[in-house]
Amino acid sequence: MVKELRLALIGFGTVGQGLAELLMEKRDWLRAAYGLDARLVAVATARSGFLARAEGLDEAELLRIAASGQPLTAYAAAGVKRWPTVREGLVATGADVLVEVTGTNLRDGEPGLSHIRQALEQGIHVITANKGPVALAAHELLALAARKGVQLRMEATVMAGTPVLSTLLEGLAGARIRALSGILNGTTNYILTAMSQGRDYSEALLEAQRLGYAEADPSADVEGYDALAKTLILAALVFGLPLRAEQVQRRGIAGVTQEEVRAAQAQRRRIKLVASLRLREGVEVSATSPSGQGPALPVEARVEPVALPLEHPLARVDGVMNALTVECDTLDSVTVIGPGAGRRQTAQGLLADLLAIARTRT
Structure with missing residues (x-):
């Protein structure tokens, strides 16, 4: 038996297009292996508004239009309807799953935060690659999803x-996690890797920008804000803690000098930007009993350059790769290493979430 899931895709930049490519490429295999017919019925961008077609949209045509630089309103199939905003479009059409991949805004989470709230209120499952809304409001949004009987x-x-x-929440189900430490930003890891090979910070940054790993304004990465956002997400999901940005000790890599790198190497250490969460001694935190308000936090939360000994599992994770080490009561230490960015790589995370939702639907 094949299940149909109707998808509304909000955002059609690099990540949205990556998902459209995967859906098109894997359509037959998803039906055969998972019994899933994932049908894209709506797509929205700030430029083109919200376009929907009950019979489904042609991903190849959408990708062709996007590649040509035209607005998605150039999509001319019969039966396509358009609304100027996501809010109006979702109210009028609905969907089974909202895929929210608009640009990350770490100041107030918008417009993604409003998109996700509305979808959950309408009883629509939500999948997102947008760090802003979940870094700032994961606790609220997860509670709303639970009340509405849908998944975020x-x-x-x-x-x-x-x-x-999924490793933390499902693969390590039953384990009591004591601490997390990770390299969660590929740009800074690339720069620090280049510095370990003798280049100074400014030279390494320019190289990262030339290769497309760093933005023209790299501050979100090099000042640690991107890693901080991911730390907030991990705190909410793993420890049930609605931490605020100011509760995380943050220091970026802009001040790291070649002299510090060489000094660390002389001591058989490597400098890495490490995001960490560690339970304080004698404190138990339940994901169903969140705390985290007030001065006495049950976890220590940090984002900072750390000189790691070479035997540490994160010390030799180089280039743009990411990694997370988990300390828990049953397996002691587990490290997951893999790419932390990329069009196809991020689309894979969205696809995995879509299949997880499909498995729960009858």
Whole structure:
């Protein structure tokens, strides 16, 4: 028996197009292996508004239009309807799953936060790769999803398609996690790797920008804000803690010097930007009994350059790769290593979440 899931895709940039490519490429295999007919029935962008077609949209045609630089309103199939905003389009058409992949905004989470809230209120499952809404409001959004009897899944927000959130929540079910430490930003890891090979910070940053690993304004990466957002997501999902940004000790890599790198190497250490969450001694935290308000936090949360000994599992994770080490009571230490960004890689995280939702539907 084949299950149909109707998808509304909000955002059609790099990640949205990556998902459209995977859906098109894997359509027959998804039907055969998973009994899933994932039908894209709506797509929305700020430029083109919300387009929907009950019979489904042709991903190849959407990708062709996007590649040509035209607005998606150039899609001319019969039966396509358009609304100027996502809010109006979702109210009018609905969907089984909203895939929210608009750009990350770490200031207030918008417009993604409003998109996700509305979909959950309408009883629509949500999958997102957008760090802003879940970093700032994961607790609220997860509670809303639970009240509405739908799922909010966010595998792609932390390490793209590398299965780290599902490992923590499902693969390590039953384990008591004591601490997490990770390399969660590929740009800074690339820069620090280049510095370990003798280049200074400014030279390594320019190289990262030339290769497309760093933005023209790299501050979100090099000042640690991207890694901080992922730390907030992990705190909410693993420890049930609605931490705020100011409760995380943050220091980026802009101040790391070649002299510090060489000094670390002389001591058989490597400098890495490490995001960490560690339970304080004698404190138990339940994901169903969240705390985290007030001055006495049950976890220590940090994002900072750390000189790791070479035997540490994160010390030799180089280039743009990401990794997360988990300390727990049953397996002691587990490290997951994989790509933390990329068009196809992030789309894989979204696809995995879609299949997880499909498995729960009757």
